[in-house]
Amino acid sequence: MTIRVSEAEHAQSFQKAALPLLEDAQLRKNVRHATDVIQSKRGIVVGGTPDWQDLRTAGSAIKAHTLRYLDQYLLQFEKACTAAGGQVHWAGDADDANRIIVGLVQQYGGTEVIKIKTMTSEEIGLNEALDHAGIRAHETDLAEVIVQLGGDKSSHIVAPAVHKNRSQVRQIFRERMNLPDLGDDPEELTAAARHYLREKFLRVKVGVSGANFLVAETGSVCIVESEGNGRMCLTLPNVLISIAGIEKIIPRFEDMEVFLQLLPRSATGERMNPYNSLWTGVRNGDGPQHFHVVLLDNGRTGILADPESRQTLQCIRCGACLNTCPVYRQTGGHAYGSSYSGPIGAIVTPQLLQMRQAQSLPFASTLCGACYEVCPVKINIPEVLIHLRGRVVREQKSALDPEALAMKTAAAIFTSRTRFEAAQRLGRIAQWPMVSHGWMRNLPGLLGNWTRVRDLRELPKQTFREWWKARAKTGSMPGPSTPLRAARKLAQDVNDHA
Amino acid sequence: MRVSLFITCYNDTLFPATGQAVVHLIERLGHTVEFPLEQTCCGQMHYNTGYQQEAIPLMRRFVDIFRDAEAVCIPSSSCVAMIRDHYPKMAAESSDPGLTRAVDELLPRIYELTELLVHCFGLEDVGAYFPHRVTYHASCHSQRSLHLGDLPLRLLRNVRGIDLVDLPNIDRCCGFGGTFAIKMGDISAAMLAEKMKDVENTGAEVVTAVDTSCLMHIFGGLHRARAGVRMAHIAEILAPTESDVGEGAWA
Structure with a gap:
């Protein structure tokens, strides 16, 4: 089975991937600015929602319940969607999904598709698969257009071009849209994108979307967005193919009441998304006449099987955890080497990869808890991170690894008062070559990572317990x-x- | 009240002044302090780094040593968080009903220092005197695990002579994160740079917190930059009174 989480397969460790990003002052300023703006908007609308905590509890409970009975709800969705004229396909992994979608596009004679922003398609590398089959994919979400034309990768699950500012966007549009005189006024930039996209909306006959929610009861699919470009892709083409992870199911239509309050507030700091599209199967003479849903597993049932971390699948991809994360704030999304970045990416990506790759991601967190605090469906991300760290240590680390040896030694010291006190005395003796004027500024080995930017005071002459005695x-x-x-x-x- | 002190391994080894201040503070408020010498570490470093098996015997030790305590005072919110958030689950997984019961019975008697002062002793004014410009950093576990809210600030506001300045972005992580500071040193450094800037902009001479570990990181950076700001655990600010001859006079 091939599992592709964008580039994660080939990604280097988080700390290495972060290095060039930390050097990029423009990127860091852009990320700080954008996440600050979204966070403050979120704070205002959440503050104006008196039952916010109850909504979170409800959202979490609905998702947990759905995951508990996921098999039943998926079959219910298939039945309802089929009855309404849609066709449901089941994809075990990324290759399955790509094969199905490429096959469908070819079946309808398409050589191009227009796409609504979908993280799931990035997860499976759909654009590359389409390209391989000679089918051109045009992104239509403004930020995805910027990323696609710039030959870049998305760095945020809601705002993929969050790392670019408008003069960088202008440069990309100037070169790729052949508009040498384009200014950097936001209206001018969006007008250029509008012109570029309109032609595609009117011409291309196959649309590809993701899904924010799949309603089991009615077989409906829901997409929320800000620009209306998604609405174009959902209504103008003759064929619509929607790809969705199996965790996107919610049981009843009325459950939307909860999620359509949680999602826009968390994602963009809006009380409601400007465009909320909901469709059920096919309607004669109105909108796409052929509708397909591809339900994707791609490692999700493996996550579901782990009781400690299955809450990961509750995620509604709002990105609030990215905006509040002090680690993401420094690096942006590219350091995570996956279409899913930030705290949620740090738990989703390695699990989708069955913990065989991206093993540094669970460690890319201080466990500060800011993500858990804002999560609209109460995913306890720090708890899952700790659990996954345990899996990395148990399943991947050799017993001879220097860190593992240090940890085992420390554990042996801490389980005995005599050994602990001896270690305290030994430390005081062993430190002398490294101490200068009462401070340590250049420690060897792993501890050197501490003294690269921080001083450490020498061990005191008397420990607390010696003073006490x-x-x-x-x-x-x-x-x-x-x-x-x-x-x-x-x-x-x-x-x-x- | 008889207060059993769990000083934490790093305070014991690296920051004895914190423990001395805690002892002085609790005693001058009319209570008795005990220090069980068998204590070592709560297991947080092992647990959070993925060495959860190694943390289990440390939990058993902690529970055995403190099971009969009237109240346990811990001057470190992250160690309290380790005990409150993770011991119940670890005990449940051990399939040892005796251990689960012992953890359940012990938890209500575990207090972070400012919780002990406010919730247990009923004090917001501990009669302290600290004539310095101070800024308070709200450590992550103190806010988002212990939910201390403004408890430490209420205590600090009642200190005589203090010039307490608000720290901008008070709720943002300083970048310590235990072994994160070592494993992800460059990212930790970037986070530290932002925190140092916020601290320095307050013009404070002292940065304080309820966790010496975060302070070791923040102050480690400030000292490297020769910024002229020092660290003090909140106990070191709440312990001295006007009649003390100077900070640390009790040591």
Whole structure:
């Protein structure tokens, strides 16, 4: 089975991939600015939603329930969608999905497709597969257009071009749209994109979309977006192919009530998305006359099988965890080597890859918990990160790995008071060659990563426990004390000390 | 009250002044401090780095040592978070009903230092005197695991002589993250740079927190930059009174 999470297969470790990004002052400024703006908008609309915490609880409960009965809801969706004139395809992995979609496009005689932004298509490398079959894919989401024309990769699951500012966008449009005089005024840029896209909307006969929600009860598919370009792709082509991970199912139409409040507030800081499209099968003479849904597993059932981390599949891809993450803030999305970046990417990507690749991602977090706090479906990302770290250590690390040896040694020290106290004394002796004027500035080995940017004070002459023992010996240890007695003792201590 | 102190392994080894201040503070408020010498580490570093098996015996030790304590005071929110958030699950996975019961019974008696002062002793003014310009960093575990809210700030506002300055982006992680600071050193450094800028912009001479570990990281960077800002665990600010001859006089 081939699993492709964009470039993750070939990706280097997170810390290495981050290095050139940390050097890119323009990118870092762009990412800081964009995430600050989205976060502050989110803060305002969430603050104006008094039942926000109840909505989160409901969203989490609906998703957890759906995952519990996922097999039943998927079959219910297939039945309802088919009854409404749609056709459902099941894809075990990325190759399956690509083969199905390429086959469908060819079946309808298409040589081009227009695409709504879909992270799932990036996960499976659909554009490359289409290209390989001689089919041109045109992205139509403005940010995806920027990324595609720039030969770039998306760096954010909601705002793929978050790392670019408008003068960089202008440069890409100037070169790729052949508009040498294009200005960097946002209206001018969007007008250029509009002109570029309109022609494609009117000409291309096959549309490809993802899905925000699949409603089991009715067989409906839902897409929310900001630009209306998605609405064009959903209504103008003769053929519509929607690809969705199997976790996108929700049971009932009325469950949308919860998610259509959670998603726009979390994703873009809006109370409602400007465009909310919902369609059910095919309607004669109105919109696409051929509708296909490709349901994708691609490692998801493996995640579902792990009770500790199956909450990962509750994700509605809002990106709020990216915007609040202090790690993402420094690097942007490219360091994650996957179409899914940020905290959610750090748990989704290695699991989709069955923990065989992208093993550094669960460690790309300080476990600060900001992601969990904003998650609209209450995925406890830090808890899943810790669980996945455990899997990496248990399944991948050799017992002779220097880190593993250091950890085992530390564990042996901490399980015995005698060994702990001996280690404290030993540390004090062993540090002397590295101490200068009371500070350590250049430690060897792994600890060198600490002193590259931080000083460390030398180990004190007396540990706390040595101070405590000495204090008990000199009899200054107070018994059951009153404030007065404590004050007297203290005065005595101070005198003794002086 | 008889308070059992879990000082934490890194305070014991690297920052004895924090523990000395905690002892002085609790005693001058009229309570007794015990320090069980068998204690070592709560297991947080192992657990969070993926060495969860190695953390289990450390949990058992902790529970055995403190099971009879009236109250356990821990001057470190991340160690309290380790115990509150993870011990119940670890105990449940051990399939040892005795251990699960012992953890359940012990948890309500575990207090982070500012929780002990406010929730247990009922104090927001501990009669402290600290005549310095101070800024407070809200560590991640103190906010998002312990939900301390403004508890530490309420205590600090009542300190005599203090010039307390708000830290911009107070809720943003400083980039320490335990072994993250080592494993992802460059990213940690980038996060630290932002935190240092915020601290320096306050003009404070002292940066404080309820976790010495975050302070070791923030101050480590500030010291490298020769920024002229020092660190003090919140206990070191709440312990001294006007009648003390100077900070650390109790040591």
